[in-house]
Amino acid sequence: MGLTFQSTKNSALTDIFHINKLENQFVIALAGNPNTGKSTVFNSLTGLHQHTGNWPGKTVVNARGEFNHEDKDFILVDLPGTYSLFSSSVEEEVARDFICFGNADAVVVVADATCLERNLNLVYQVMELTDKVVLCINLIDEAKKKKIEIDAHGLEKELGIPIVLCAARSGIGIMDLKQAIYNLVEGKVKPSPNHVQYIDEYEEILSKLCPILQEYSGNINPRWLALRMIDGDEKLIRSLNEFIPEDKLRSIRTIIVESDLTQDKQAIRDFITSDIYNKVEEITDSYVIISSRKINRDRIIDNYITSKRFGIPLMILTLAVIFWITISGANYPSALLSDFFFMIEGKLTFMFDYLNAPDWLHGVLVLGLYKTLAWVVSVMLPPMAIFFPLFTILEDLGYLPRVAFNMDHLFKKACAHGKQCLTMCMGFGCNAAGVIACRIIESPRERLIATLTNNFVPCNGRFPTLIAISTVFLVSQGGFGYGLLPVLSVTGLVVIGIVITLLVSYILSKTILKGIPSTFTLELPPYRVPRIGRVLYTSILDRTMFVLWRAIVIAAPAGAFTWILGNIYIGDLSLIGHIAGFLDPAARLIGLDGFILMAFILGLPANEIVLPILLMAYLSTGSIIDFDSIDSLRHILLDNGWTYLTALNTMLFSLLHWPCATTLITIKKETGSIKWTVLSAIIPTGFAVVICSITTLIFRLFGWG
């Protein structure tokens, strides 16, 4: 019997620690600092055999993949990127616990060749936990460019573990890495890590504690346990207490008390970390040669990207360019898809006629369900398939941390966490994903603020609505250059969304979520040329398909439901007409009409169906029309009394209103609280109503609307 994960009573995460493996299968854990290209190594090893998506927030859930080498199968577990294993954050705890209590047969530590000094700290920590370590020094191509030379053989001898040099993005060294892992689990290579030797005072206690702990430590290295007994980690000590007989515990305590350790635990931890880093400095001095600095490319780029004058304007410009490419690029494929689906619809109708199917069945299935589906796919797929890859390129380049850096002072003023900016960026893709990404914020107060305000950045489900409406109302009147005015207005709306995010964050942290901003450290990784293959893979397969599938699953039944509402008559008015009539007075107050408000309410399952539902309702045929041009859409809207105010407020309401059902469910899951879920719907809706009332008032005062 030994210390197992069960015994640490952290049951919420138990399931991810024990990986079910078959005979002849080995579990390999992949650890490493953030930004070391760990995911690239993971992808190069596993190819496409992955089991989880590539969202931030996977930080907490381990991604898994498989690969084989010679006659063996391997299960690869991608641990969250961490700087250390002293559990100062959730990520570190997950990584540490997996290495301690999971059933990994070997641990691969991925290190960044351009920043080896910082990375080796983690390597030494992992080596203290287990002997079965392979060090993968990644990004050697970049190191070469930066004129950094690494003496891998010398380093291998010094550390006592196998080392593989890799440039995972171009596949260099991946076979060697597989071979090294294979050799290790097969016992062909026996690593004998050279641990950091601490000062005599500590080493003496360690030599006394190790024999006692040996018996109870299970898979964990007793030296590591002994170290943790003297430098802290109350949680671990408490769980140890349940395992070690009382008399042994007493003798452990006596040893620690009698050895006249003069420092407290904090000071001991300082010394231990210092000792590791001193050792690391010593070996990097002898085995890593950094030839005289050449001009540092990254710093020159940063002179502009993060400068006082250009930083924020460049950011807004980048955003606008992305929207411009998305809007102008999505047009043509959208039309193609729409033609294609229209053709299929004709065939479906023909088939229904041929089978003598009743009208209502044709209505529900073809006019309701199928048409809504076709709309969602043809309107959403092209912009997503353009937007997500562009966004992933920015992510790959290392631009997002710079955005967080530029915006940090604003978030600080709003008493929010600096990482909230990153979760917001994720929200552009999908708010539910943004809410999950909030896991990267450690402090519960700030995580809640980020969760409650994520909805203020428009997600992909709302972009089509915003883009369509601004195109309809601005293109013909704008006159110059197709797509420029809509781009400006969508960018403007996004800026409004960000301002409101900051405002609401500030209000929340002064009222129901009082507190001071917690600390945060942000690493600005080196700029890297994005790899188109990975960009396309993660953005199209993982993100686009994920979001599209969700939309389809929700839109299909909603389409059928709306058709039914539009075709059941009470008196001479359909149910849709009755509902819209009921909502109309309230909707008028905020510059909308009953149909628009109803579309937003019926669109709760997914924002992307708001516009199709609205059109169905306006045409009171209960089914989506096929508009072949922007012009016909403009006619429908103008015929139903749309003004500039209606357009503006519909866009504002879309930007600010309640989150979609998926996001709400995600918020419920993440916060575990009905109260916060309800608030996350009420707060944005309140803002939407107030702001739309104000614009309505202004427009009416000036007689514009």
Add this chain to the structure above:
Amino acid sequence: MLRLHMACVGSVVTVEDLASTGILRERMLALGLTKGAKVEVIRRGPSGDPTVFNIRGAMIALRNEESSLVAIQEV
């Protein structure tokens, strides 16, 4: 005692001591802010805060609240 947030952009300093506690202290140690570590001040953000430091070869941004907890010595 000099603190890290007072160091001028472009200067290189060494870490003397940390005044932080708990999680932040652990994080700072993990990043390599141990006694004697060299830190280069690289640039300040758009409003003068946060500041980017070169800590053991990595670019790390810290807000003034955090960097003021690091006691330093000029080299």
